[in-house]
Amino acid sequence: MKDADTLFREGYGLYSSASDADELARAFQLLSQAATMGHALAQDVLGNMYEDGDGAPLDIATAAELYRQSAEQDCPPGLYDLGLLHLDGHGVPHDPERAFDLIRRAVEIGGDGDHMFMLSVLYHTGNGVAQDAAKAMDLLRRAERAGSIDAKANLGAMYLSGEGLGKDLPMALELLTAAADEGDCSALCNLALMYESGEGVDEDLARAVGLYRSAAEAGYPPAFYHLGVLAGEGRAEIADMDPVGLLSTAGAEGSIDALHRLGVMYYDGTGVEADMDMASQYFRAGTEFENPECMYNLGVMIIRGEAVAAYEDEEYDLIIAAADAGYGPAVELLGKSGE
Secondary structure (H helix, E strand, C coil): CCCHHHHHHHHHHHHHHCCCHHHHHHHHHHHHHHHHCCCHHHHHHHHHHHHHCCCCCCCHHHHHHHHHHHHCCCCHHHHHHHHHHHHHCCCCCCCHHHHHHHHHHHHHHHCCHHHHHHHHHHHHHCCCCCCCHHHHHHHHHHHHHCCCHHHHHHHHHHHHHCCCCCCCHHHHHHHHHHHHHCCCHHHHHHHHHHHHHCCCCCCCHHHHHHHHHHHHHCCCHHHHHHHHHHHHCCCCCHHHHCCCCCCCCCCCCCHHHHHHHHHHHHHHCCCCCCCHHHHHHHHHHHHCCCCHHHHHHHHHHHHCCCCCCCCCCHHHHHHHHHHHCCCHHHHHHHHHHCC
16 A cells, blocks of 8 residues: 555646646545545645645635644645635635734745745735734745745836835846746736836837737736737737737727727626726726726726725726716716716
């Protein structure tokens, strides 16, 4: 009979490279055997499968129990994954303090860069622990040195903006390039901004568009905003801001009108799964050109809690601006509200 460690290695190897349902099923069987024998890493990986419904039935309660068993053995991934569940209140009580304790313990034992990054976020936001900017920054730097792609992307963004750190464009370029090479979407967009504006690098619009498209093709909503603005300015094609190819008449009409059409498609789920983040990004791009339909739709989305305002009361400014432009639904809404 194989021991638990052998079962785990074989099961995890299959799970990592599985190309069909049969291989996933075999991985599930091997990992289940190892987990039943008390293998902490097998318990955590099996929990991942149950949490994601990947090769196992979607079952958050079972995932949480497996993470608990793994965490009780001081297994860093088990501690971390159980902490994330408590952070979100997903399948377990929402308990930020418990989440912080679990994630801190994972970092203390394992020193994983991604775990450090999350701990830095908790200190930065004061979620489950007293806010501490110095500790947050120290952990962010340690996470970056430990190889966390999220940490590289965040530090790069900070060096680019100068927020929280002195502005350092060479360091921003180095970190953002490293994170973008690993496919981090926020890094791809920030690196694209550098090439678009020529800040810290030679201006290269074609490279900027290519980077935005890479993030867009990975489904990162802000990338569609940036592509939409470039298309509205006539610096990119309609096809660039519509990598999914929803507009069958791409190029046949104005790019700003296309922004509105794409926003509506994503809002209604016409030809694509409804996606409020995507809809809001296209509408927001349209507001850059004072398109009244986009301003109105974005304002209504913010009121409904379907989009996030850029500043307090932005939704009312947008609807008033749409009404001032003579857009009927905005005029009617303001009339009904007594504005």
